[in-house]
Amino acid sequence: MVLSVGLVVICCVLVRGRVSKTPKRLETPRKEVLEKSSMKEKETGQVKLTIVYDNNLYDERLRTGWGFGCLVEVDGKNILFDTGADSPTLLANMETLGIDPKEIDILVLSHIHGDHVGGVWGVLEANSKVTVFLPQSFPASFKEKIKSYGADFVDIFGPTEISSAVFSTGELGDGIKEQSLVVKTKRGLVIITGCAHPGVVNIVKKAKELFGEKIYLVLGGFHLGGASDSKILGIIKDLKALGVQKSAPCHCSGDRARELFEKEFGDDYLEVGVGKEIRL
Numbered sequence: 001m002v003l004s005v006g007l008v009v010i011c012c013v014l015v016r017g018r019v020s021k022t023p024k025r026l027e028t029p030r031k032e033v034l035e036k037s038s039m040k041e042k043e044t045g046q047v048k049l050t051i052v053y054d055n056n057l058y059d060e061r062l063r064t065g066w067g068f069g070c071l072v073e074v075d076g077k078n079i080l081f082d083t084g085a086d087s088p089t090l091l092a093n094m095e096t097l098g099i100d101p102k103e104i105d106i107l108v109l110s111h112i113h114g115d116h117v118g119g120v121w122g123v124l125e126a127n128s129k130v131t132v133f134l135p136q137s138f139p140a141s142f143k144e145k146i147k148s149y150g151a152d153f154v155d156i157f158g159p160t161e162i163s164s165a166v167f168s169t170g171e172l173g174d175g176i177k178e179q180s181l182v183v184k185t186k187r188g189l190v191i192i193t194g195c196a197h198p199g200v201v202n203i204v205k206k207a208k209e210l211f212g213e214k215i216y217l218v219l220g221g222f223h224l225g226g227a228s229d230s231k232i233l234g235i236i237k238d239l240k241a242l243g244v245q246k247s248a249p250c251h252c253s254g255d256r257a258r259e260l261f262e263k264e265f266g267d268d269y270l271e272v273g274v275g276k277e278i279r280l
């Protein structure tokens, strides 16, 4: 066990040595980000989010599958956050929605689970000019495979600027390591979670600590399937106390959590599923 962990660490170090692009690390995140934010305010135009993969249906022309994927269009960049469980479903949905995989600039993977990374290879086959931002703890074999398609990858450690107005929280969690996406919009921060294994409240706390800005929307998998009502209600209370204005739980949030979020957030609850578009 110790030996295999050691090997993984060594392999990761070796692979990291070949990364060709160095991400902009936010060593003193809050200050740096706040300074950038005034700059970004002028630059950031409309932000469009499209859920391209989910187990909940929104647009009846599309296919559902267990997993999550969301396209973020901001400042002329197309960023795909997670890819669902399989390429055929992902690519078919994208085609129906008029999204060309060749136009994707950046791929961000929240965590290693198959329902989030399963569609990666179909995207890379269609477009190798993509930079993949992934938690540094991903296995070396996964990173090698990205390289074998001719694409680049960037290891995410701490909070990182991925593109103009788009940031990673950094790799979070003690168990399953996961990064979430933070998008700065005119209405406030939008936080997009894959499965929220580190806890959706912890993720939102981290984003608030990094940016100190109003949180407009939290969207994605909240990992509350099978959770008790009291646990879900406690999480809703914590999110509201952190200033979360709107919520859009999907993927692994669970039907009961979606019901309770809808009840508690009222008009600020967004019903989302595959095909839902949100413009900000």
Ligand SMILES: [Zn+2]
Residues within 6 Å of the ligand: 111, 113, 195, 197
């Ligand atoms: Zn997961």
Ligand SMILES: [Zn+2]
Residues within 6 Å of the ligand: 067, 068, 113, 115, 116, 194, 195, 221, 251, 252
């Ligand atoms: Zn998941």
